[in-house]
Amino acid sequence: MEIKSPQFKSRASAALENEQLQSALTHVRSNFIDKRAKAARELPEFEALRDAARDIKNHTLEHLDAYLEIFEAKVTEGGGHVHWAQTATDARGIVLDICRRRNVKTVTKGKSMIAEEIGLNEFLEANEITPVETDLGEYIIQLRREPPSHIIAPAVHLTMEQVRDGFREAHTHLPDSRPMDEPENLLREARGVLREKFLGADMGITGANFLVAETGTSIIVTNEGNGDLTQLLPRVHVVIASIEKVLPTLEDMSQIVRVLARSATGQEMSVYTTLSTGPKRPGDPDGPEEFHVILLDNGRSSMLGSEFRDVLRCIRCGACMNHCPVYHAVGGHAYGWVYPGPVGAVLTPSLIGVDQAGHLPNASTFCGRCEAVCPVRIPLPKMMRHWREREFERQLSPAGQRRNLKLWAWFARRPFIYRLATGVASRALAMWGGRRRRIGWLPMADGWTAHRDLPAPQGGTFIARYHRQRRRRRS
Amino acid sequence: MSARQAILGRIRDAIGDAATPEARATAAARRVEAHPRGTIPKQARHNRPVVLFAKKAAKAEATVRRVKSYEEVAEAVHRFMREHELPLNLRHGDDERLANIVWPDDMTTSRGPSDGSDLTTVSHAEGAVAESGTLIMGSGPDNPTTLNFLAENHIVVLRGRDVQGSYEDIWTTMRRRLGKGAMPRTVNMITGPSRSADIEQKLILGAHGPLRLHIIVVED
Structure with missing residues (x-):
């Protein structure tokens, strides 16, 4: 079978534009979820x-x-x-x-x-x-x-x-x-x-x-x-x-x-x-x-000796894809090989290589529904994260993404500078958001803001609020 | 090195040396020997398995008729066939319980496996599982497997006392009858008539197997 997983991004975009596919996918969203929930409840x-x-x-x-x-x-x-x-x-x-x-x-x-x-x-x-x-x-x-x-x-x-x-x-x-x-x-x-x-x-x-x-x-x-x-x-x-x-x-x-x-x-x-x-x-x-x-x-015997062993528990019920917001949006063909959805995002890189299928574990919001419904409790989001790590280690992710991650890591290892920088950034974003408190366009993140607004941060950084609350509790 | 050796070798490397292959083999053999039961749903311990079976089979779109003796089976079959305006021809295997039935004069019956030309077939079940309304059918000359699948109408005669609570109960009985580790060539666990939802998720009965599954439970 021809491998089309490297073209995940373009295939996903095409799937979102495909009206016939979107109409067919409504049956997945409405049907499978209710039926499973009822059977589990009973x-x-x-x-x-x-x-x-x-x-x-x-x-x-x-x-x-x-x-x-x-x-x-x-x-x-x-x-x-x-x-x-x-x-x-x-x-x-x-x-x-x-x-x-x-x-x-x-x-x-x-x-x-x-x-x-x-x-x-x-x-x-x-x-x-x-x-x-x-x-x-x-x-x-x-x-x-x-x-x-x-x-x-x-x-x-x-x-x-x-x-x-x-x-x-x-x-x-x-x-x-x-x-x-x-x-x-x-x-x-x-x-x-x-x-x-x-x-x-x-x-x-x-x-x-x-x-x-x-x-x-x-x-x-x-x-x-x-x-x-x-x-x-x-x-x-x-x-x-x-x-x-x-x-x-x-x-x-x-x-x-x-x-x-x-x-x-x-x-x-x-x-x-x-x-x-x-x-x-x-x-x-x-x-x-x-x-x-x-x-x-x-490829199974090598998965057995890796951090992906748990996915070998899979009994191919399809519940993970039936409950996946990404699968609901793009359907199965976008994944480009045999196994779509969350289990596909873990299995496919194992079977054909993360260099071919690296996009798949990245196409997840980590909402966790797949793990919540998996009958054999496979920690699918955790395994997708493992693939992201491996992709980074093997320098397969895009240069821009790697540079930004390294920049973030530099700050994250220096807590004082990190807090200072995030404090400044959140105040700047809050000002940018203005009275609407929403940001419609952001330089270097316009891929993200093209489809939705970024809510402007409010009330200080997490660490600042955490310290404030602890002080309040003590007093 | 053979593929077998290579695969088993890689598996052993992957599992690591927490236990030796010999220790694993012993543990596996022990589990097979003991075949422990896991969680059995409470509903499987129903005090009247036949009642639960009939309810669950109906939920799976089978029709169920309960009769008092084998003498009443012919009439029940006849009635089902007339209700659905079927030609009064049927085929069954060598099962004695079916062979001994005296069919009404207007019915013709034939014996043996199906070649696909039969509209209605009759089989006798080995047993049934109450918790899910599932029939247990064993292969062989008594009840050829083709009779379970090729006709549009499948009538199954089931003895009430052969209905058990859970799947696990069935395996216990089967081991007692055939010996440990032995199985009929084919065991069909059948829950309702065949169906497909492959076109726009719309459930339709009668895919490649029977359109109707009629179960006659003999409570003698």
């Missing part, structure tokens, strides 16, 4: 379950090597195959080998962010294998040749009219006069078209929400049923999962399932939670002949 144990989910993930990460080995042994025992992939290239190669060996021409796919991460569709097409996305949202964006803009609602950036136009262009075998005015019409149409693809596919590729070590089981959580048809009907089922998806037991999975759907869509439980353990067994009238699991590292 379960008295919700906060305790978030703690449990965090602790289970932490425990698993601390014993990751051991659980991966148990998982591998159980899958092999059940007649499945485990493949280890260090990089995206390795993972693609493993998929292609299986395709070649089993003479695979068509692949149906369940929604998988890992598949996006390794650019699987483009790779399969280049090797003359046809990938068909089957999640409705993924199918819609595949027709438009766009990446997803949200990890659980990939087509959330589109309006119904755009979906309809895409279907009209792609489904030329259907009559022009067919009804297409309601979302229902479009869903039925996709169901019909994709049903043929499901029945004709040679291989099904899915991601995994969880891998269970105890039983060698891979689990997908969906609402549409497309993931199930993907893994059930073709001869071969391939699961692509990153290494941090493993969990110890079915009980541990059950704890996390209770917070996953509630955080994502506000459902108590998604419609289908499907546990797959190995290939078709003797006597089975249906199911895949082969079952493969590709365990992908692609």
